[in-house]
Amino acid sequence: MGAPQWFTLRYGAFWAFALKLIGSGPEHSGIAVNDADLAIKMGRSFDGRAPRTSVTSARALTDTVVSRGVHGWRGDWLVNGAGDRIVELRFEPPMQSHVLLFPIRVRRLRISVDDPDGLVAAVGAARHV
16 A cells, blocks of 8 residues: 555645644644545544445535534535635545534535645545556
């Protein structure tokens, strides 16, 4: 199995500081993509792992969002420290995750990353290995 590719979550300056206070800052967050799976973490707030074969689509969005943090409902979740550079990942079966200590199932995840095109390419490449 190859070494994982690492992608950093994107944070604005204020939100990097604010989310760090609750243990969800940049130093404890990121996405690891390897041949078998991907793992997504935003500190203490969000932790998810899924087989790469469960990713049905990955695309960079041009939309911006106003809210920050970790929130969602009924399988549709947003994990972000910035309002731009959002990547949408879709999972089937849903990705098993935790928000704080609560288990959730994620079908659609929007996440802010520093390198959206790189993440989309890595997930796409991982799916076709």
